[in-house]
Amino acid sequence: MAKHAVEFGKDGRPVEPDGRLDAAAFHRNHEPIWAVLQKFLTGKSGDVLEAGSGTGQHVVHFAKRTPDIIWWPSDLNERHLNSIEAWRAHAGFPNIRSPLRVDLADPAWCPAMHDGSGPGKLLAVFCANVIHIAPWRVAEGLFAGSARYLRDDGRLFLYGPFKRDGKHTAMSNAVFDTSLREQDAEWGVRDIADLEQLAASVGLTLVETERMPANNMILTFRRLHGSA
Numbered sequence: 001m002a003k004h005a006v007e008f009g010k011d012g013r014p015v016e017p018d019g020r021l022d023a024a025a026f027h028r029n030h031e032p033i034w035a036v037l038q039k040f041l042t043g044k045s046g047d048v049l050e051a052g053s054g055t056g057q058h059v060v061h062f063a064k065r066t067p068d069i070i071w072w073p074s075d076l077n078e079r080h081l082n083s084i085e086a087w088r089a090h091a092g093f094p095n096i097r098s099p100l101r102v103d104l105a106d107p108a109w110c111p112a113m114h115d116g117s118g119p120g121k122l123l124a125v126f127c128a129n130v131i132h133i134a135p136w137r138v139a140e141g142l143f144a145g146s147a148r149y150l151r152d153d154g155r156l157f158l159y160g161p162f163k164r165d166g167k168h169t170a171m172s173n174a175v176f177d178t179s180l181r182e183q184d185a186e187w188g189v190r191d192i193a194d195l196e197q198l199a200a201s202v203g204l205t206l207v208e209t210e211r212m213p214a215n216n217m218i219l220t221f222r223r224l225h226g227s228a
């Protein structure tokens with residue numbers, strides 16, 4: 001089971017009486033992330049799963065802008081699941097489902113993905129700031145599950161810091177990587193080449209890399225023979 005570098009609600013930020021947590025990163029990155037996602041999602045319908053929703057703020061922000069898309073938040077941490085449900089209730093949007101308890105280290109993710117109680121084939125999977133604060137098997141499960149559950153025209157969007165060809169893209173990322181590995185030797189900023197290899201092993205391919213603020217990126221993957 002993956003640990004979190006910082007568990008929301010234990011990082012000194014306020015917690016609302018209903019359990020809603022607030023992530024500082026959300027306020028910095030939600031608009032740049034949406035600018036990338038909207039290019040693919042606008043005008044489409046279907047199910048989108050957010051893998052590792054954390055506080056639940058991102059899914060609320062995205063759902064407000066895509067009324068024809070059903071959003072399925074998910075997490076493994078109990079405090080985060082409570083916050084996601086609280087944000088869902090607070091927002092009141094009909095296109096957000098209750099959070100799924102998903103363990104990304106398990107390629108099947110959770111029973112709801114295949115027992116009829118969860119989403120159908122997914123238009124997209126969005127995952128932010130997860131695989132560098134988790135063992136590599138979480139990345140493996142994320143990609144395996146995405147390959148299993150995405151529609152033929154679906155996309156996997158992966159947000160966070162990444163290395164290129166074994167090198168960090170900024171000194172701040174190198175410092176961050178060192179701090180992560182000091183906390184847990186299985187954590188660390190992942191290399192894009194390793195993720196491409198992992199994607200290929202499950203039938204996905206990297207189709208777009210977008211630079212984001214604060215030395216982050218969004219990597220977009222689709223099926224090897226999916227729609228362009």
